[in-house]
């Protein structure tokens with residue numbers, strides 16, 4: 002029995018690919034199933050750079066969290082659509098700068114909760130909550146969240162490789178705005194988002210993901226549309242870019258041989 006199967010919570014649907022488990026597979030993780038690996042194989046055939054894109058997105062997350070902790074003294078992180086635990090998770094990066102840093106992970110996939118709880122058992126400054134990010138009432142009144150994060154203090158809201166899971170009908174820009182409205186001046190947002198300038202790429206890869214997730218996804222957007230998600234927040238240098246080029250730390254990015262789609266994004270502050 003493999004490790005994933007040994008720890009599968011009963012409510013995990015192993016017959017439909019899950020975004021969290023597909024992403025885990027792309028990152029070299031073990032918490033995924035045949036159905037996820039097949040979906041990844043089909044996606045990689047249509048867009049061969051996807052595995053490199055996932056790795057580069059994850060490295061962007063690490064650099065951006067470290068930047069906010071080291072250079073701006075941010076000590077609270079709210080990670081929306083956090084995904085399965087992997088290497089260098091947000092709390093590990095932030096707590097390497099200051100062990101008192103607090104992190105709340107939010108994801109609606111039950112497998113994230115199961116594996117996250119196991120990882121965080123010994124970590125009193127971090128927790129994982131199973132919730133739909135669109136459900137503010139649940140998240141902001143959850144004692145596990147309010148017991149850990151003090152929303153009168155600057156907080157970083159993370160939306161990494163997540164907002165493309167949200168359809169236009171659920172207003173992803175409004176989601177970011179509502180979260181930032183609840184946070185004080187000096188708070189930050191990190192966003193990365195699947196994007197392409199090519200309408201045919203956007204259509205075909207969106208269709209594939211909608212089929213994979215049985216309609217439970219958003220869409221690939223244009224870089225301009227991703228820019229709009231930042232609203233009136235102040236974007237820091239180097240602005241919004243393909244994320245492997247955001248404040249590089251000397252570790253060479255994975256070569257994304259073809260760029261059918263990119264992870265596009267950056268970091269911004271609430272003035």
Ligand SMILES: C[S@@+](CC[C@H](N)C(=O)[O-])C[C@H]1O[C@@H](n2cnc3c(N)ncnc32)[C@H](O)[C@@H]1O
Nearest residue numbers: 021024082083084108109110133134161162166
């Ligand atoms: C591609 S993964 C990104 C993981 C991580 N943020 C990163 O960039 O490394 C997207 C995650 O968003 C989660 N997700 C999708 N829609 C969601 C929703 N409405 N509420 C909460 N989580 C959601 C998925 O379960 C998945 O774990």
